[in-house]
Amino acid sequence: MSRVADLLFANRVWKSVFRHGYPSNPRNRAEVMFQNVFLHIQSVKVFKRSLKVSATFGLGLILAYLFLLLTLTGFLLMFYYVPEVHRAYADMKDLEFAVSFGVVLRNMHRWAAHAMVLFTFLHMARVFFTGAYKAPREFNWVIGIILLIITLFLSLSGYLLPWDQLAYWAITIVSNLIRTTPPADIMGAGASYLVLGGTQIGQNTLIRFYVMHVFGLPAICGLLMVVHFWRIRKDGGLARPDESNIPLR
C-alpha cells in the first residue's frame, strides 16, 4: 500500500505541484493551507466554536457556493442564449425542449438566484443578531451591504433575459420607478435612458442588461467577495464573545 502511495505521491511531478507530503501531521496540515492559493485565504487553525453549525449556520459559505453554481450554470447557459429580441424567447423554449438537460440547467440558475437573494438577507440577519458588525468588522459589514445591493441588481438584470411577459413588465415597473428620481425631468429621465438605452425597453435594454448580468456585475461582485473574505481573516475571524472584553482602541 505504502509502495503505491510512494509511486503516486513521492515522485517529482507530484512534488512539483504540491510541495508537502500528505496532510497527516500538523506540519503538512499547515502547509496544505498556506501553499495553496485557494486555501490560503483561510487560516491554518480555526476556533472550535466557529465550526459549530449554530455559530453561523454556514450562511455566508452557502452564498459563496450559490455564486459559484450561478457562475457555472450561467457559463453553460451562455452557449444557448442569444440576447436578441427576436431570438431570446425562442432560445428559452429551446432550452426547455431541445437542449439536453437544458431545462434543469435553467431551473438551477433560476432557483440558485432566488436562493442567493434570500440567503443574503438571512446572512445579514445572522451578522446583526450576533453583533458581528462591531469594531473591527465595521467595514466588512459595509462591503456586505454593498454586496447585498449588487446581488439584487444581478438578479434583476437576469430577470429581463428570458424576454417573456414576466420579464418585460417587471422591468417596466422598475424603469418607471427609476423615472421618478428627483428631479424627474433631468435625473429620472436621464437615469432611465441610461438603464434602458432609450426611452422604452427594446434591443438596447436587452444587451445592456445582458452585458451587466454576465460580466459587469459578476466581476464587481467577485472582486468585493474576495475583499469580504480577506477582511474576515484580517478582522480576526468570526466574532467571538471574549472580544466584548476588549475595549475599542
Next chain:
Amino acid sequence: MAEKQIDNMKSYGLMNLVKGKTPAIQKDPYEMVMSWPHLLFREVVLFLIVLTVIMGMSILFNAPLEEMADPKNTPNPAKAPWYFLGLQEALSWGPPVLGGIVFPTLLAVLLLAVPYLDRTRDGIGVWFHPKRRTVNILFAMGLTFWFGLIIVGTFLRGPSWDFYWFWEAWPVH
C-alpha cells in the same frame, strides 16, 4: 547522503535548568483545531448539500416562463421580482418618489451606517444577547416590515393593485 547525516545529528541539548511555571503542555489556550481537515471537511459537505438541494429543486420545479414579451399587452397586475415587491407595495401608498426612491435610499444608508451608529461592545459573537435587546428588536421589526411588504405585494395584491385576501378570488375580466 548529506541530508541523512543532518537528520541523524542531534541539534539540541540540555543547557540549563530554570525555576518557573511549566508552560501548558498539550492544551491549546485558544481552543483551536487545524483547518485541514476540520474546516475543509465541513465546507465540502456543505457544498454537496447546497448542490443537492438546488439540483433537487430544479428537477422537481420548473422556472416560470410566460408568453413572449408583448409591449401592447399589459398584464394586470404587473409585478416586479419578489425582492422588489416590498418597494412596489410602498410605491402604492403615496407619491411614487417617496416609496420608490426616498424609502429605499434611506434604508440603504441606514444599513450602511449600522456599525457606526451602534458603537457599544456588548454581545459580540452571541446570538440575541440580552444587552442588545433594543437594537435586536428594532432590527427584527425592520425585517418583519420589509418582508411583510413583500408578502402583501406578492400574495395580497390583485388586478389594479387592489387588495385581496389569500382566499379571495380575483375578478374574472
